[in-house]
Amino acid sequence: MEPQWAAAHFLASDADREHAIEALKQNFQAGRITVDELSERIGHALNARTCGEIDRVMTGLPWQPVTPAPPRYPAFYAPPLPRSKGMGITAFVLGVLGFVCGLTAVPAVVLGLVALTVEPERRDDRGFAVAGLAVGLMWMIIFGWVYFS
Structure with missing residues (x-):
């Protein structure tokens, strides 16, 4: 102008x-x-x-x-910083795929924790990270209970 x-x-x-x-x-x-x-x-x-x-x-x-x-x-007036959304979504997808063999539940938990701790104010995928963490933990507990009992 x-x-x-x-x-x-x-x-x-x-x-x-x-x-x-x-x-x-x-x-x-x-x-x-x-x-x-x-x-x-x-x-x-x-x-x-x-x-x-x-x-x-x-x-x-x-x-x-x-x-x-x-x-x-x-x-x-400054443009907003770019938002991050890869790790939380990946954690959720791996957590959901954990029902196949349970092995993907471990990276789902790890990625969910990392997504929640690294730059939490710039994350758009916090909900996916929490869901991936919860579903991954659930599958780890289920498969641990089934295989070790």
């Missing part, structure tokens, strides 16, 4: 004036202006109140005006 006012009406900062003076010195060294013209233009640059006045001082000379910094938006 472009501003609705001309940049020439902005108040000039000390950095803008110093930048213009450096550009005047470079143009003097290149032979584009004389010593008297350099002195006069530096005086006008030091007394410039707006960026438009600095532009008038630099008339006829090549130079790059200081570009204004992009506006900084408050934190609530």
Whole structure:
């Protein structure tokens, strides 16, 4: 979105004036202006109140005006951080597949615990992680009870 006012009406900062003076010195060294013209233009640059006045001082000379910094938006305008959702869903799928042989229940429990402890505020899959952990534990208990009793 472009501003609705001309940049020439902005108040000039000390950095803008110093930048213009450096550009005047470079143009003097290149032979584009004389010593008297350099002195006069530096005086006008030091007394410039707006960026438009600095532009008038630099008339006829090549130079790059200081570009204004992009506006900084408050934190609530910042885009949200990317969300993580792989481990919890994987834990749930492995937990559900645990009824086949029981071996997938162990990684389901491990992934469910990791998903709940690593960056919990950025996780979208917390429910899947809890479900994968619970189903995995359930299958581990069932198969442990069946095979070891």
